[in-house]
Amino acid sequence: MNTLLFFAGLKEAIGTDEVRLAAAGMTLGEVKEKVRSEYSLDQVTSCMMAINEEFAPEDTTISEGDTIAFIPPVSGG
Amino acid sequence: MEERCWITTEPLKVEEVTKRVIRREAGAINTFIGTVREFTKGKRTLYLEYETYKEMAEKKLEQIAVEIEKQWPSAQVVIAHRVGRLDITDIAVMIAVSTPHRNDSYEASRYAIERIKEVVPIWKKEHWEDGEEWIGDQKEVRPGVPLKEEIK
Numbered sequence: 001m002n003t004l005l006f007f008a009g010l011k012e013a014i015g016t017d018e019v020r021l022a023a024a025g026m027t028l029g030e031v032k033e034k035v036r037s038e039y040s041l042d043q044v045t046s047c048m049m050a051i052n053e054e055f056a057p058e059d060t061t062i063s064e065g066d067t068i069a070f071i072p073p074v075s076g077g
Numbered sequence: 078m079e080e081r082c083w084i085t086t087e088p089l090k091v092e093e094v095t096k097r098v099i100r101r102e103a104g105a106i107n108t109f110i111g112t113v114r115e116f117t118k119g120k121r122t123l124y125l126e127y128e129t130y131k132e133m134a135e136k137k138l139e140q141i142a143v144e145i146e147k148q149w150p151s152a153q154v155v156i157a158h159r160v161g162r163l164d165i166t167d168i169a170v171m172i173a174v175s176t177p178h179r180n181d182s183y184e185a186s187r188y189a190i191e192r193i194k195e196v197v198p199i200w201k202k203e204h205w206e207d208g209e210e211w212i213g214d215q216k217e218v219r220p221g222v223p224l225k226e227e228i229k
Binding site: 046 | 158194201
């Protein structure tokens, strides 16, 4: 199983900060598209993706147990 | 050794952050203090709410510290960011850099804040009298609304 993490505006739109999904074998881009279409959320498109607390390109294949985070445009500072 | 990059919900204390970079080799300590502003483009902010992906954010702050050490090998840096509810004038972020000579301390400090705004997973929500909004890339969150720069 895998854990998907959501933050900020995306978390509010989806209604939870965490979703469990069997995503091993899928690419980050495929998971992103799945979440976008399931929740009809275009703001997913502007997210950067991270695996296990590090940014990763969308063609990265997900392994069993990976934590996947959707990172909306940041606004710290 | 004390940590040099951290995220906290506690108020940031200038003296405590700054003293971590004091050392005999330094001839300059540059302290950047980012605070919560009341008015942005004429609109009054009541308070801000910062959220973070803490584990990753602390890693990215550490990465920025490493980048600074590579670019300015004589620099010592400390970065702290506060999250949670912050009121007007509260300190949101602090960067302290010590270097043998002043120019490097200014440059490294500027580099740190610009990188924080690019790569560290921290988000702020503005609370106004008449609403609230997560701040980020507003171009993307409001599809269909053209930016000023796009209207020529």
